[in-house]
Amino acid sequence: MARVLDVAAGLPATPALVPVAPGVFAYLQEHAGWCVNNSGAVVRADGTMVIDTCATQARTEAQLAAVRALAAPPIDYLINTHFHGDHVFGGCFFPADTRVVAHAETARELAQSGLGLTGLWPDVGWGQVSVRLPDITYDTRLVLDDGYRSVELIHVGPAHTRGDTVVWLPEERVLFAGDVIMSGRTPFLLMGSLSGMHAAVGLLRELRPGVVVPGHGPLGGPGLLDATARYLDWLDGIATAGYRAGLTPSSVAAQANSGEFARWGDPERLVANLHRAYAELDGAVPGAPLDVVSVFAEMVALNGGLPECLA
DSSP: OOOOOOGGGOOOSSOEEEEEETTEEEEEOSOOSBTOOOEEEEEOSSOEEEEOOOSSHHHHHHHHHHHHTTTOSOEEEEEOSSSOHHHHGGGGGSOTTOEEEEEHHHHHHHHHHTTGGGGTSTTSOOOSOOOOOOSEEESSEEEEEOSSOEEEEEEOOSSSSTTOEEEEETTTTEEEOGGGSOSSBOOOOTTSOHHHHHHHHHHHHHHOOSEEEOSSSOOBOHHHHHHHHHHHHHHHHHHHHHHHTTOOHHHHHHHOOOGGGGGSBOTTHHHHHHHHHHHHHTTOOTTOOOOHHHHHHHHHHHHTSSOOBOO
């Protein structure tokens, strides 16, 4: 069984593949903020599965070099956990015969969003990134079993986005959670759902993972799920109180006492999460589109400027 890793272990000084079980690796980068994410690699009988790319050409090329240094079988599958550019922009640099797999909703969201993320931080050295759409999509659950290792793709959205996929290795009890779970960072529900996040965390708890690879931040175990659940409960409480009092999401965010979550990075996301909570209190279905541009402007205002992106 895979060992439980302590979140206090932190992130490496430079991007690195970290073993979490025999033949299973987390690719951790040195900064957990906007657009600098985690990914993974799973060595199978005749191929290597990679879970998510990096945001830029340079970071993805370093990721690919690290995977190839394992002297493992060629990369045959690339899994997109969701459509955000920091997890998918590097797909165009993977081998042409690598099959890209994602949830059907992720494919639609990716086709619609394109390279829009690059416009938020035009000074980032994105390189020659381009959109690579999935070759294979699924709806609820997809099992990739080559007789050596079983890997399950489970749709848990709407949560962080409508099309969230988590990658579950039942034998090793390793969970690649994408951005449904972050470690030491504020969750981001603007394009997903608060009620859906509650349900997703409940489902992930039922899996009883030993190791959780979050979309951003240090590795951890089941405690990451517990911390996320506590945040969602807190968010629910302040959103409901603010909504009933007739306060705007921005005013609630500005006045909020974040308690244990004050030390988490990217706190400006709170106003976006409140907008999502308010929409659902208004009766919006989980994942209903919101005005991303105007809400992001409120995040910038709460932050006192554009959030830092070190991609």
